Amino acid sequence: MTAAIQEGEQHTLRETFANALIITRREVRDSFRDWRIIGPIFVLTLIFPLMAQGATGLFVRFFESSGATGLLPAFLPLLPMIVGFFPISISIVIALETFVGEKERRSIEPLLSTPLTNTELYLGKTLAAMIPPLLASYIGIGIYLGALIFGTQAWRPEFDLILQILALTTAQALVMVTGAVVISGQTTSTRAANLLASFIILPVALLVMLESFIMVTNNRYVLWYIVGGLLIVDAILFTTGARLFNREELLGRQLDTINLSWAWRTYRKQFIDGARTPLEWWARAWRAVRLVRGHAVVVILIMVFVFAGGFAVARVRTDLRITGTTMSGNVPTLLLALAARPPGVNAVVEQGVRVVLLATLLSVMSFGVLGVVAPMAPFALLGYVLGQPVWSTSGVESYLAIATLHVLLEAPALIIASSAALRLGMTFTQPNKQETVGERFLRALADCGRLFFGVVLPLLIVAGIIEVVLLPALFGGR
């Protein structure tokens, strides 16, 4: 547990929680004295649910008059979810103020001078940011449901829906708060923290849209996976925040000026890596592959896992539709057609570059997780495609040869790019006391750049040439 993360922290888990709650109690009490927090919470908790109840009536009448009452069960669950979501959005305001607000009010140093450990401070403040909005959210949902149950509306939500909405609301609040607390601990002004909050608000807004879509399309079981995923993200955010939290940095950083020249110098230094000639740089870029060795192991394991998964699925499902085509029976033809009429070197390289760039972008937004998932997904397809002739015992040699040549250089390129993206995304979760997160991120980004230009791109070009020149030569006549 994080109780012993920081140097010099010697409190037991029980003491840690007890001490954290001292902070929580004070901060919650303070929050309830701030009209800027209480005002919106009051409106969102008491007034908004009643408005939503009115909206439910409008929904019901609209669907009834349109003769679409069958759609009501899909649409109505959206309202309690929204009623629960609005109050927790306030949590972000409180959480963003957590550390940086105290720093601006100059009340942080007396607190940092107390015997409380970093974990206690961090946990106490995180709980304090979460409790008032979460309570407001539960009360809001309660009022809304109470008005439905005891009111005139015909709709009575099932118990499992209520449970699901409460779980979803709690998981979302946890993610928003832990994310905002990480930001608050790393910025130097509330203004900067508010600007950076878009990194939380935008993904959560997208998530709410996705959840709404899932609800409307009546695939509510998927929401439990989202709850699970959110809890994992929350655990990552909390441990990351606790590890990044540092008394010293909190007091030390005074400015939040964007230093582009410093950023460029840091990036450039890492990118060039002391090379004096392009050839030396290229040799160093290849040597830099060693930097992502550990990450490559993870990527390869995932690759093997997804390939095996696709291969196994091919045994039980031969009729999967992929990009609009039913794969059953087409696989051998498809592979041979691909080998005989490849799309051109440019197209092969462009596709690879798109995947790598997308993986890098997604990695930054997901602590590295999606940086691996996106490039590895085609290997599931490859497993499925190769599994079909194997399971149908229709002679696998040719297809295996095509597939091997196809991935011979493309796979190493994607493994290296994916490993570099994973490393980049993980810079946020693996703080290093010797350098700031920004410095570490820029250096990892520069490593991504030199690995891409020095290693991945040449591999993709050669892979494209193999696909376009070698494969048609070998299999064009078949």
Next chain:
Amino acid sequence: MIETHGLTKQFGEFVAVNDINLNVAAGQVFAVLGPNGAGKTTTVRMLTSILKPTAGTARVAGFDVVRQSTQVRAAVGVLTEQHGLYERMRALEYLEFFGRVYSLSTDETRKRGLALMDRFGLTDALTKRLGEYSKGMKQKLALVRAMLHDPQVLLLDEPTSAMDPQSAKQVREAITDLRKDSRTVVLTTHNLTEAQLLADSIGVIRRGRMIASGSFEELAQRFVGDPVMHLALGSAINGTASLIGELAQITEEGPDWLRYRTPTPTQTNPAVIKRLVEHGASVVSLSPLQMNLEDVYLNIVEEDEVAHGHPMKGAKSS
């Protein structure tokens, strides 16, 4: 009680504190002087285990500031440069919060808190929100917070900076009492009179280095020189200077007065008076010229400037 060896703190390439060696015993008041940005606050923050030293070691109340940071923070009371109060709280509520943080019982907190509030004349403001306090009251309450858990070591950053003379006197008396109770006090201040009045020893920090330390007398001796005596005569000085010049080094003279410097006033002064009386001169008074910490401090700084090749403009020399 406080012991540091080669204490150093670097922020990137900037050396904020460089090789500080301290030894402050229990019951001593140590004043840290120095211009803004000299490294005083950084030193205090290292002694509070908020900042981790880049090099060197420090022990406070017997605990290592790096390995036993929690114990260090439990053993020290800190008055920070900014009072840092929670302005929506009331005084007692505020003290109870810090009492819980320092593992004091509510009764103990109230007892100690009320006694300290009374001592600093804050009892009437107990029910006010802290946002309504004046600057001086806030400073005093912050001091109450620092003293609440009866720490062995107090680190006080500019304790009287925002106070009226009466409040400042209360604080000075409190510091004197802390010394009597064998508490160790480190005082960072720009108020040289206060430092001279309260401190057993004084350290001057400049550009991160401790350029001088010792008692006031030791520093005065080292940086200003031997004591200067002021001799007032009943008549014109006529030839008196030559009589005294054989016994001490005359530094200044007027129509009926002169000043001389001597390393041993207890021996020189009787000899001077004896000679003057023998020669029929009437002595009105003979007294040491009062030196103050400001003279000493400015000499220390000037010497440091000269040593680094940047003579200080406007520095006072004696």
